[in-house]
Amino acid sequence: MANHFDAVIIGGGAAGLLCAGFAARRGMRVAVLEKNDRPARKVRITGKGRCNVTNNCDNNDFIRAVRGNGRFLYSAIAAFSTADTMAFFEGLGVPLKTERGNRVFPVSDQATDIVDALVGFAKDGGAKIFTGQAAKEVLAENGQVTGVLLESGEVIPCTRAVIATGGKSYPLTGSTGDGYRMAQQLGHTIAPIKPSLIPIVAKEGYCAAMMGLSLRNVTLKVLDSGKKKPVFEELGEMLFTHFGVSGPLVLSASSHMTGDLSRYRMEIDLKPGLTAQQLDARLLRDFEENRNRDFANSLDALLPRKMIPVVVELSGIPAGEKVHQITREQRQGLCILIKAFPVTPKAFRPIEEAIVTSGGIKVGEINPKTMESKLVEGLFFAGEVIDVDGYTGGYNLQIAFSTGYLAAQNL
Template sequence: MKKVVVIGAGAAGMMAAATAADRGLDVTLVEKNHRVGRKILITGKGRCNITNNCDIEELIENVPTNGKFLYSAFYTFTNEDVINMFESLGVKTKTERGNRVFPESDKAHDIANALHKQVIDKKVKLLLNTKVEEIIAKDKKIEKVILDNKKEIQCDAVIVATGGVSYPLTGSTGDGYKFAKKYGHTIIDPKPSLIGLEICESFVSELEKLSLRNIKIELYNGKNKKIYDDFGELEFTKYGIDGPVVKSASCMMKDLSKNTYKIVLDLKPALDEEKLDKRIQRDFQKYTNKAFKNSLDDLLPKKLIPVIIKLSGIDENTVVHQISREQRKALVHLLKNINLTVKRYRPIEEAIITSGGVKVGEINASTMESKLIDGLFFAGEVIDVDAYTGGFNLQIAFSTGYLAGYYC
């Protein structure tokens, strides 16, 4: 019977192990943590956005790094297949805004537990608290793996599903890169993706923990060319900005040591400047004899008001009816154009996803097998593919895990 070792019991690894076992193979799943699916438990703020219920072409469009490499994977094991798999495992799902698919329970551990139960039910040998030290190949063909307790497992195939280098406490510490490099694979330098951003402007620290909904951001490069925009939620932090729209924007930024970027924040995207001006005129009429600092409560969150006043250049004690038309127009423009200069990414350890990894040109896109070593397969985040938020990264894990498990 063909023997397979899967390294890493995250979404991709458990998917690969269950798929290989389904084919009647002898499968051993090795996980260095004390439990499976640790990263699954923190995805989607603990709710676990398992996939996105859009069409396949849209899935590919939402993978800015090497999306075309995933054609075969996405068409072989689709987002519909992911939903059906979890329904068959007893996890009911629901689709929310932006076609994001979650478990009905809103509990990520229901997803991790279902995948765990599936590998156990399919008679996969699961080794927890165990680390693979080395993969051994002879004559460019997989022969065995050596564990940290010096035990050897003879095998015909190895599936590397070790993740990237983000969230190292979940076990993603770059082990897969070491294995791949040993046998001649090129590693595209890992960098953070889906990460918060540090901002140069000092006022952001005054807004720490302020969350804004229904805002719009536009991302501009150093040549002042717009390269991305998004609508949704943003959160200010001690160091800058975070939240779904910021994480997605971070995917679009290339090397920050060589390139500069700014984000333009629109607090009122539902109103153009003319309509917003009329809205502010109504508020100013209501508070005509009040100080400027007491006139914005209907328009903005309390925490944001002092910062907007400071940026507007209007004295906070100016009586509202004394504010000129030019000052009011400048205020309108400010509310739709707050400039935030990107200083750097937050540390890669905080990133949801690692961008970079094993070069896709050295992997067979139809099978996930190495083009350099027979029997060596890759699945999930260890490969140089990454996507926006919205369930796309877990779909990558499930689809590539399925291919690796099916063809190993």
């Protein structure tokens, strides 16, 4: 490692590996420093181990899916689009498929196929990957990168360095915020780090009673007491947990919620395919078929089993009430409950459980056309360490690929 390298990539994740592979193919001598015993550990667990590698959308839709500072990514996504990402992996022998919401996954549903392709791409291009090697500091003199200091005390001389260390979520994968500290040491400003795409703790105890229940094809709505329109409303999947709610819908919703969560309330439409009138007609049919049964035993065809006791309690209708005794007003109240099942946000889970972190190195201090620092010559950034983050659906990995590629082209 004492050999001189043209560029040192700090972080062997999605952004770092892709950057290393393309930079090496441009004839550069490239080293990748990965402090874990193997690269791309976070990529291995994305999409529940399936790896939602990108989103099959055009550049404008991609920019719209970036929560803040989307305009900063115009050059990056133009240089390496979602279509380029798909072509890249399929060219490496990883066939892809597009699912609901334009989410793109490997056909195999194995994140390891994406990891193996990235590692192979970097190595085959000539980049040297050093695992178990943690960078401590990027060295610079007179505003120019001169090397990278390792935790071991060794210095790797170089004139180019890329900080691609990720954010602060999932620290067991190596994302512990090291990149923020290194950038600060060189004069960069760090926008406040906050969790994004994160599960939500609920006030209601009944979420724990339904722990493990996954809802599909429901609509989650988030309402802000200070606004007339919902801040989030989307059809998809979600999950009840011991602390509250999680799953794709909840993760997406969390990125629209800021500050004091007491301002918000969440409503789940359990039957979005039915209007209130159609749902009432459905209940009438079900009740007619079960007219002599207890109310608590009449909802099997309508709701998941774990949810029935909770809905019965919230409806105010006695569990042992005979169905034929249920009044029109009680039935209509039940319809309202099913169309707007309440969950009250209490807090976000710890930042370590966030899919990505919001905040990071301020984009005003980075050249958007090159990903190079405006403060230190030869210092580049790629991926989640930058103050950009997108909604769930493959956008954040695409940010890593696009910024990593653009950095590689300008090293």
